Amino acid sequence: MRVSNKLKLVLLRLLQAVPALFGIVLVSFLLTRALPGDPAVYFAGPMADEQSIAEIRQQMGLDRPLPLQFFSYIGDLLQGELGQSISTGQPVLTELASRLPASLELTLFALLLSLLVALPLGILAATRPNSWVDHLCRVVVTAGVSLPTFFTGLLLLYIFYFLLGWAPSPMGRLDFAYLPPETVTGSFVIDALLAGDPETARAAFAQLLLPAITLGLFTLAPIARMTRAALIQVLEGEFIRTARAAGLARRKVLYRYGLRNAILPVITTLGMVFSFALGANVLVEKVFAWPGIGSFAVEALVVSDYAAVQGFVLCMAVLFVLLNLLIDVIYTLVDPRVRMES
Amino acid sequence: MPKHGAWLACIVQSRGTSTKNENPTMDRRTFVKGASLATLGAGLLPLLKSLPVQAASNRPLVVALGASINSLDIHRSGTNRTSYQIAVNCYDRLVSFGTKTLADGSVSYDYNTLVPELATEWETAEDGLSITFHLRQDATFWDGKPVTAHDVKWSFDRAVSVGGFPTMQMKAGSLEKPEQFEALDDHTFRIHLLHPSKLTRPDLATPVPIVINSVAAKAEATEADPWATEFLHRTALGSGAFKVQRWDVGQQLVYERNDDWKCGPLPALQRVVIRELPSTSTRRALIERGDVNISFDIPNKDARELEAGGKLKVVSTPIENCLFVLATNLDFEPFKDKRVRQAIAYAVPYADIFRNAAYERGLPMWGAQSAKPTEAVWPQPFPYATDLDKAKALLAETDYKDGFEVPLSFDLGQADWAEPTALLIQQNLQRIGIRTTLNKVPGANWRTVALVEKKLPLHLENFGGWLNTPDYYFYWAYLKGNLFNSSNYENAEIRQLVEETLYMEQDDPQYRPKILRMIEIAMDDVPRIPLWQPSVNVAMRPEVQGYQYWFHRQLDIRPLTLEGRQG
Structure with missing residues (x-):
C-alpha cells in the first residue's frame, strides 16, 4: 500500500466521523437542556430577585427558543467558539486546553505503568496456567477491578504521604513552589526536561507518581486479563503446534508467532481503557487535586453549566474518533492481515 | 494562552512597586529548595524538628480550600462565594x-x-x-x-x-x-x-x-461592556493590602503583599498561597502533616476530631445572624394549621441532631424556658424541646390526627449536615404518624425549587444575613415573596414590624419592644423551626496567629502572621 493511498483512507475515515460528531453535538445539546435546574437562577447569585434573574437569562441567551439556541451554538462551533463556562468564568476552550493535557499526562503515564506490569504478568500467566503466577495475576486483576479508585487513592496517600512521608503533598500537578514549564507537549515532566530543568521535572514526576499508580492499578486489570486470555487462545492454535513441532525455539514461538497475534485484542482493550480512564478518573483527580478534565465536567454538570458540558462531550467525542483511527492505523502496522477497506 | 497573559499582567502590575524582588521566580525557587529540604530532614530526623526552618517573612502561608475561586470581580454575575475573598484582601472599602x-x-x-x-x-x-x-x-x-x-x-x-x-x-x-x-x-x-x-x-x-x-478600568471598557466586567473578571485593579500575583483557575491563587498599602497596618505575610483541594480527606491529611498552614471551612466532624487530636488549633465561630432551620411550607395544606407546625417543632430530636450532624459545633437553638423572648437578639433559642407526647397531643387536636405523608427535601450540596439531620427528623416524625420520604435535590436545582418557586413542603434551609440585625433576617426570611422565605409565610403584624424597624436605629427606644414582638410571633407561629446556629470551622497549625472570624465567611489574610518556628 502506498503512502498517499493510506493518507486518503485516513481522510476518508475522518470524513465519516462528521455525521457522528454532528449527532453527538445535537444529543449533548438536548441532554444538557433536559438537566434539571435553571442555570440563570443559579448564577444570579444568592440575593437575586426576579428582575436580575431575567437579566441573566437574557445575557445567557436562555430566553430564546431551543432551535434558535441550537443554531447559534452550531454557528459558534464552526468558528471554533465553545462558549464560556459560567461556573469557572473561563472560556470553555481555555479550560479544556489547560485541563486536557493534565488528564492526558496522568492517563498516559498510568497506562504506561499498567502496561509495564500487565503485559509481563499476562504473558507469564498464560504460559504457566494455574501456576502461582497465574493465581497472582488473578488476585491482582480482581483487586484492581473491585477496589474503587478513590479508596486505593486514599490508601496510597495514607501510607506513602501521611505515614511514611515519601510522597510529596498531594496538591495537584506541581508544588506551589515551582513554576510550570513552558508548554510544548502539555506534560509537565517532559516539558520541564525539554526546558532543561531537571529539578522541576523531578518535582512534577513525584506529583504524578501516586495518582498514576492509583489509576494504573485500575487499568491494569482489563489489560492483564486480555493479554492472558488472548495469548492462551493463540498458543492453542495449530500454527503454534506446527512451529513447535518444527523445532523452533520456545522464545521465538512465544514472541514472534504467539504474542504478535495475541496483541490485537490487547490494543483494542488498551484504546477502550484509555478513553474510559480519561473521562472517568474524576475520583483520582479529586483525591489528588489533579486539575483534570473529569472533575471539570462533573462540576459543570452539577451546576447545569451548558457550555462546559457540551464542550467536554464534544472534546471527548473528537478524542474517541482520533483514537479509533489511531488504533486502526496501528492494526495495519501490526497485523498484515488487516487491510483498510476503501 | 490566557494563563500566561494573566501571569504577564501580574508582573506588569507589580513592576511599579517591587524593585527589591526583581526575579520572583528565582527567589521563590531557591526559597523552596531550602524549605523542602528542611521539611524532608525534619521528617526523617525528629530531632531536627525544632530547628528554625526559614526566616518568617520569607515563608508563604499556604491555605487549603475546598471550593474554587471563579472570578476576581465580586460585581460580576456568576461570581461564587469563595471569590469574595479577593474583594476582602485586594480591594479597600471606605x-x-x-x-x-x-x-x-x-x-x-x-x-x-x-x-x-x-x-x-x-x-x-x-x-x-x-x-x-x-x-x-x-x-x-x-x-x-x-x-x-x-x-x-x-x-x-x-x-x-x-x-x-x-x-x-x-x-x-x-x-x-x-x-x-x-x-x-x-x-x-x-x-x-x-x-x-x-x-x-x-x-x-x-x-x-x-x-x-x-x-485603568475605563481604559478596558467597551461600548458593549461599559463596566469592564470582562477585564476585571481576570485582573484585579485595587489599592488593597494584597495583589493577585498569580491565578491558575481551579488550582491556586497566590497573593503578594502590596508594600505601599496605606489603609491599615502592613500585613506581616509577604505571600499567601490559596490551594484548591476538592477532597476533604486530602485537606485533612495536608493540615495534619503540616504541608498547609490553614485548612479553611472544614466539616464539623473534622473540626471536632482535629481539636481532640490536640496538635492543631481549631477555631469554630458561630455564624452571626444565621440559622439551620427545618422549614414548613404554608402552601402545603396540613402546614396551614399552626398546631401541626408546633407538633413538628416538638417532634424534632434537637439534641441528637446537634450531636450527630453539628458535632456540637455552633450553638443550640432549642429549649428556651419562656415563650416570651426577653432579649432583642437574633438568633436565640426557641421554646421547643423534643417531647413526642406533646407533639402527638397537638396533632390530635387537628384534622391530621392520623398523620399524613410529606416529602422532606434537602440540598445535596449541603448533604454533610443535611442528610444526617433529615434522617433523624424522619425517624421522629414517623413516631407521631407523619410519614416522610427523603427528597435530595441537586445543588443546581435547589435555588429554583426551594427559594424561587418555593414549592418544597418540608425542607432544610440555611439562610444567614451579612447585616447583623434581627429585622434584616426577618425581612428576608419572614416576609412573603422575599427570597429566603421558602415557607410562603405571611403575617401582617410581622410585615408591619419589619417595615417599621428595618431602617430604625438600634438605640431607638421603640426598636427593642418591636423586635421582641416580632420574635415572639415567629416562636409561636414557627414556620421555620430552628435546629442550631452553625459555625465556620478553621484548623490552623500552631505557628499561625491572628485569625479573625468575619461575617462574610472568607479568610481575611491581612491580620495573619506566621511564627518563625515550626511546632
Whole structure:
C-alpha cells in the first residue's frame, strides 16, 4: 500500500466521523437542556430577585427558543467558539486546553505503568496456567477491578504521604513552589526536561507518581486479563503446534508467532481503557487535586453549566474518533492481515 | 494562552512597586529548595524538628480550600462565594468593622464598630439625608495612581448598575442609584440617602462596595461592556493590602503583599498561597502533616476530631445572624394549621441532631424556658424541646390526627449536615404518624425549587444575613415573596414590624419592644423551626496567629502572621 493511498483512507475515515460528531453535538445539546435546574437562577447569585434573574437569562441567551439556541451554538462551533463556562468564568476552550493535557499526562503515564506490569504478568500467566503466577495475576486483576479508585487513592496517600512521608503533598500537578514549564507537549515532566530543568521535572514526576499508580492499578486489570486470555487462545492454535513441532525455539514461538497475534485484542482493550480512564478518573483527580478534565465536567454538570458540558462531550467525542483511527492505523502496522477497506 | 497573559499582567502590575524582588521566580525557587529540604530532614530526623526552618517573612502561608475561586470581580454575575475573598484582601472599602474578642478567646469582627479604611472620617448631615466621607490623602492604587473620590463614585455606580447580587446588596443599605453618589473633590465623597437607615453604614463595610481603579478600568471598557466586567473578571485593579500575583483557575491563587498599602497596618505575610483541594480527606491529611498552614471551612466532624487530636488549633465561630432551620411550607395544606407546625417543632430530636450532624459545633437553638423572648437578639433559642407526647397531643387536636405523608427535601450540596439531620427528623416524625420520604435535590436545582418557586413542603434551609440585625433576617426570611422565605409565610403584624424597624436605629427606644414582638410571633407561629446556629470551622497549625472570624465567611489574610518556628 502506498503512502498517499493510506493518507486518503485516513481522510476518508475522518470524513465519516462528521455525521457522528454532528449527532453527538445535537444529543449533548438536548441532554444538557433536559438537566434539571435553571442555570440563570443559579448564577444570579444568592440575593437575586426576579428582575436580575431575567437579566441573566437574557445575557445567557436562555430566553430564546431551543432551535434558535441550537443554531447559534452550531454557528459558534464552526468558528471554533465553545462558549464560556459560567461556573469557572473561563472560556470553555481555555479550560479544556489547560485541563486536557493534565488528564492526558496522568492517563498516559498510568497506562504506561499498567502496561509495564500487565503485559509481563499476562504473558507469564498464560504460559504457566494455574501456576502461582497465574493465581497472582488473578488476585491482582480482581483487586484492581473491585477496589474503587478513590479508596486505593486514599490508601496510597495514607501510607506513602501521611505515614511514611515519601510522597510529596498531594496538591495537584506541581508544588506551589515551582513554576510550570513552558508548554510544548502539555506534560509537565517532559516539558520541564525539554526546558532543561531537571529539578522541576523531578518535582512534577513525584506529583504524578501516586495518582498514576492509583489509576494504573485500575487499568491494569482489563489489560492483564486480555493479554492472558488472548495469548492462551493463540498458543492453542495449530500454527503454534506446527512451529513447535518444527523445532523452533520456545522464545521465538512465544514472541514472534504467539504474542504478535495475541496483541490485537490487547490494543483494542488498551484504546477502550484509555478513553474510559480519561473521562472517568474524576475520583483520582479529586483525591489528588489533579486539575483534570473529569472533575471539570462533573462540576459543570452539577451546576447545569451548558457550555462546559457540551464542550467536554464534544472534546471527548473528537478524542474517541482520533483514537479509533489511531488504533486502526496501528492494526495495519501490526497485523498484515488487516487491510483498510476503501 | 490566557494563563500566561494573566501571569504577564501580574508582573506588569507589580513592576511599579517591587524593585527589591526583581526575579520572583528565582527567589521563590531557591526559597523552596531550602524549605523542602528542611521539611524532608525534619521528617526523617525528629530531632531536627525544632530547628528554625526559614526566616518568617520569607515563608508563604499556604491555605487549603475546598471550593474554587471563579472570578476576581465580586460585581460580576456568576461570581461564587469563595471569590469574595479577593474583594476582602485586594480591594479597600471606605470603612471596615472593628474587632472584638469572643468568650472562647478567638477574635471576631465587631458589627457595632465602624473603623476607617479608605475614609479617615465621616459625618452625617444634620437632616440625616447625606453622609460625607473624607478620604485618605496618601492612598494609591497598585499602579501608583492616587485613590480619589472619583474612583469611589465610579465603583459605587458600577455596583448599583450591573444588576444581580452586588446591586441587591447595595440596595440592602438603601444605595440604589448612581445619582446618590457624589465626588465633591478628589478626597471628599458624599452619599445622598433616599431615607436614613441604620443599614447604610454597615453595608459599606461588606465586601461589595469596593473601590476600583476607575482610570485603568475605563481604559478596558467597551461600548458593549461599559463596566469592564470582562477585564476585571481576570485582573484585579485595587489599592488593597494584597495583589493577585498569580491565578491558575481551579488550582491556586497566590497573593503578594502590596508594600505601599496605606489603609491599615502592613500585613506581616509577604505571600499567601490559596490551594484548591476538592477532597476533604486530602485537606485533612495536608493540615495534619503540616504541608498547609490553614485548612479553611472544614466539616464539623473534622473540626471536632482535629481539636481532640490536640496538635492543631481549631477555631469554630458561630455564624452571626444565621440559622439551620427545618422549614414548613404554608402552601402545603396540613402546614396551614399552626398546631401541626408546633407538633413538628416538638417532634424534632434537637439534641441528637446537634450531636450527630453539628458535632456540637455552633450553638443550640432549642429549649428556651419562656415563650416570651426577653432579649432583642437574633438568633436565640426557641421554646421547643423534643417531647413526642406533646407533639402527638397537638396533632390530635387537628384534622391530621392520623398523620399524613410529606416529602422532606434537602440540598445535596449541603448533604454533610443535611442528610444526617433529615434522617433523624424522619425517624421522629414517623413516631407521631407523619410519614416522610427523603427528597435530595441537586445543588443546581435547589435555588429554583426551594427559594424561587418555593414549592418544597418540608425542607432544610440555611439562610444567614451579612447585616447583623434581627429585622434584616426577618425581612428576608419572614416576609412573603422575599427570597429566603421558602415557607410562603405571611403575617401582617410581622410585615408591619419589619417595615417599621428595618431602617430604625438600634438605640431607638421603640426598636427593642418591636423586635421582641416580632420574635415572639415567629416562636409561636414557627414556620421555620430552628435546629442550631452553625459555625465556620478553621484548623490552623500552631505557628499561625491572628485569625479573625468575619461575617462574610472568607479568610481575611491581612491580620495573619506566621511564627518563625515550626511546632
